Amino acid sequence: MRIALLGTRGIPANYGGFETFAEELSVRLARRGHHVTVYCRSNNISYPSSEYRGVRLVKLPTIPHKYFDTVAHTFLSTLHLLFHPHDVALYCNGANTIFTVLPRLAGMPAVINVDGLERHRKKWNALARLWYAFSERLTTLLPSAVVTDAEAIARYYFERHGQPTRFIPYGADTGPVETCEILDRLGLEPDGYWLYVSRMEPENNALLVVRAFGKTSVDKKLVMVGDAPYARDYIRRVRETRDPRILFTGAIYGQGYHELQAHSFAYIHATEVGGTHPALIEAMGRARCVLYLDNLENAEVAGETGIAFENSEASLAAAIQCVAAFPPEERLRRGQLALEVVRSRYDWERVTDQYEDLVQQCVSKTPEVSW
Numbered sequence: 001m002r003i004a005l006l007g008t009r010g011i012p013a014n015y016g017g018f019e020t021f022a023e024e025l026s027v028r029l030a031r032r033g034h035h036v037t038v039y040c041r042s043n044n045i046s047y048p049s050s051e052y053r054g055v056r057l058v059k060l061p062t063i064p065h066k067y068f069d070t071v072a073h074t075f076l077s078t079l080h081l082l083f084h085p086h087d088v089a090l091y092c093n094g095a096n097t098i099f100t101v102l103p104r105l106a107g108m109p110a111v112i113n114v115d116g117l118e119r120h121r122k123k124w125n126a127l128a129r130l131w132y133a134f135s136e137r138l139t140t141l142l143p144s145a146v147v148t149d150a151e152a153i154a155r156y157y158f159e160r161h162g163q164p165t166r167f168i169p170y171g172a173d174t175g176p177v178e179t180c181e182i183l184d185r186l187g188l189e190p191d192g193y194w195l196y197v198s199r200m201e202p203e204n205n206a207l208l209v210v211r212a213f214g215k216t217s218v219d220k221k222l223v224m225v226g227d228a229p230y231a232r233d234y235i236r237r238v239r240e241t242r243d244p245r246i247l248f249t250g251a252i253y254g255q256g257y258h259e260l261q262a263h264s265f266a267y268i269h270a271t272e273v274g275g276t277h278p279a280l281i282e283a284m285g286r287a288r289c290v291l292y293l294d295n296l297e298n299a300e301v302a303g304e305t306g307i308a309f310e311n312s313e314a315s316l317a318a319a320i321q322c323v324a325a326f327p328p329e330e331r332l333r334r335g336q337l338a339l340e341v342v343r344s345r346y347d348w349e350r351v352t353d354q355y356e357d358l359v360q361q362c363v364s365k366t367p368e369v370s371w
Contacts, residue, residue, distance in 0.1 A: 002035045002085075003359060006077045006099075007070065007092035010040025011055065012047055014253050016199055017170070017278040018092045018115065024171060028352040030054035037086065039077035041069070066230040067128055070095055078102050087363050088144075090355075095131060097138040109144040109362035114153070114165075115275050139163055144362050150275035152296035166358055170276040171348030172285035174339060177262035179255065186223070186247065188263075193221040193247075194320070195264035195288075197257075197279040198271060199228045205270035205293065205311070206238045212316035214243045218324045220265055227251040262286040266323050266331065269298060272311070276301055281346045284338035289331045291319045301346075305338040 005022050013019035026036045031054060038052075042059040050057050058080060062073035074096045081089060081103060089103045089110045100110035114136075139146050139161065146165040148154040157163045180190065194213070198204040206224060213222045222243075227250050228235065239248055252260065261267070267283035269292040280301055283290055292298040294308035302308075309319040323331065 001087045001359060001363060002037075003029060004037045004039070004081055004086040004089045005092070006039045006081065006089060007074050007096045008038070008040075010045040010057065010059070011038050011052055012045070012253075014251070015044065017274075018113075020278055021113075021170060022092065024348050025352060025355060026055045027053045028348065029356065032352070032356065034356075035086075037084075039073070039080070041073050067125075071099075074099050081108075082106050088359050090359070091143075094135045094139065097135040097142055100143040104142070104144065109365065110142075111145045111147060111358065111362060112139060112143040113147040113149065114139060114157070115149065136161060144365070145358060147358070148275060150297045150300055152300055153275045166354075168351060168354045168358070169346055170278055170281060171351040172278070172281040172342050172346050173258070173348070174285040174342055177255075177258050177286065179259055180263060182252065182256035182259045183263055186249065188221065188223065188247075190263040191265045193223045193264060194218075194266055194268055195223050195225065195260055195283070196268045196270070197225040197261075197283075198269075198277075199231075200224075200226045200235045200238055201228050201231050202234055203272045205272065207234070208311070208313060208316065209268055209270050210238055210241050210243070210246060212313040213246065213320065214241060215313060215317040216320045216324070218245075218320060220245070220324075222246045222268075223260065223264070224248045225250075225252050225257070225260060258286075261288065264288055266291060268316070268320070269293065269302075270316070271298070276346075281342055285342040285346070287332075287335035287339040289323060289326070289334045290338060291316070291323060301341075302338065303341070305334055305341055307334075 005026055008018045008022045009015045011023040013023040022038055026038050030036045037056045037058055040057050040059045041062045043064050060076050062069055078099045089108055091100055091112045094114035097112050100112055103110045140163045147168050148165045149170050151167055154165045154167045157165050196209050200206045222245055261283050266289045269280045271277050290302050290306035292302045292306050292308055307319050307323055309315040
C-alpha cells in the first residue's frame with residue numbers, strides 16, 4: 001500500500017514523540033513492503049537525501065511560528081498529497097483534523113492520531129485552545145478513523161463526544177544498551193544519575209523537577225534532557241538553579257539518548273498533558289525504576305511498577321528520597337516489572353501490526369465520504 005504520514009516535523013526524528021513515532025512506524029512499514037512517504041518541515045530536517053531507511057521524504061516549507069508551524073506545514077503537505085495520491089493518509093496531532101476532509105473528498109481515506117488533550121497545555125493562548133477544542137469536535141465528522149494512544153484518551157473521546165476511536169499504543173525498544181559514550185562525554189557513571197527527559201514546557205514540569213530535586217539530599221546527579229523552540233523564558237527559569245548536582249544537556253537523540261535511559265539510576269516523569277508519553281515507556285523498556293506524576297495517562301502506563309507523586313515539590317522530593325532509600329533489589333524488581341509491561345503492551349512490531357491492519361481496513365472500505 002501507499003501510505004502518507006503528515007503532521008510531524010519529519011524524520012530522522014530530532015524533536016519529540018510524534019517524530020519518533022513517525023520514524024519507527026514508517027521504517028517498519030517500508031520494511032514490510034509498503035511505499036511510505038513522510039512529509040517533513042524543511043526548517044527542521046537537514047537530512048540531505050530524499051529517502052531515509054526505505055522511506056520517501058518530502059520536505060516542504062512552513063511558517064516557523066509557535067501558533068502556525070504545525071497547521072501551515074500540514075496544509076501545504078495536504079495540497080501536495082492531493083497531487084500525489086496515496087492509498088491512505090495518516091495525520092498526527094489533533095490540530096490537523098480539519099485537513100483530513102481534503103484527501104477524503106479526493107477519495108483517499110484519512111486517519112488522525114489525536115495524541116492527548118492538547119488544549120490543556122499551558123503554552124497555548126485562548127485562541128489556540130479554542131482551535132484544539134474545535135478540532136476535537138471535528139474528529140466526530142471528518143476522518144475515516146481516529147487513533148488514540150492511551151485508553152484514558154479513548155474513554156474521553158467516547159464519553160465527551162460519543163466518538164469511538166481505535167486504541168493503538170506507542171512503542172518502545174527494550175533490553176540493555178552496552179555502550180556508554182554519552183556518559184563518558186558528560187562525566188557520568190552508570191547508575192550515578194537520575195534522568196528527566198521532555199520538551200521543557202510548563203505542562204511538562206521541568207521547573208518542578210529541578211526545585212523538588214533541590215530539596216533532597218541524594219548524592220547522585222540529575223540529568224535534564226530536552227529543549228523547546230518557543231519556551232525560552234521558561235527554560236531560563238529552569239536553568240537558574242545553582243545546584244551543582246543538576247546537569248542540563250539540551251536535546252539528545254539516537255544512541256546517546258538510549259544510553260542515558262539504559263544507564264540511569266531512575267527516571268522521573270512529570271508531564272501533565274498528553275496520551276502515552278514515549279520517554280516514560282522507553283525508560284520502562286530499559287528496566288528502569290520510574291517516578292511518575294499521578295494522572296490517568298501516566299498511571300495507565302506505569303501503574304504499580306513505578307512510584308507515583310502529586311503535582312507538588314514536596315511530593316516529588318519525598319518520592320525521590322523514597323526511591324533513593326530502596327534496597328538495590330527493590331529498584332531492580334520494579335525495573336523488571338516495568339520491562340515486562342513494555343514487552344507485553346508497547347512492542348513496536350505489535351504496534352505496526354495494528355496500524356497495518358487499520359490502514360488495510362480503511363483502504364478496503366468504500367472511499368466515499370460518509371458524513
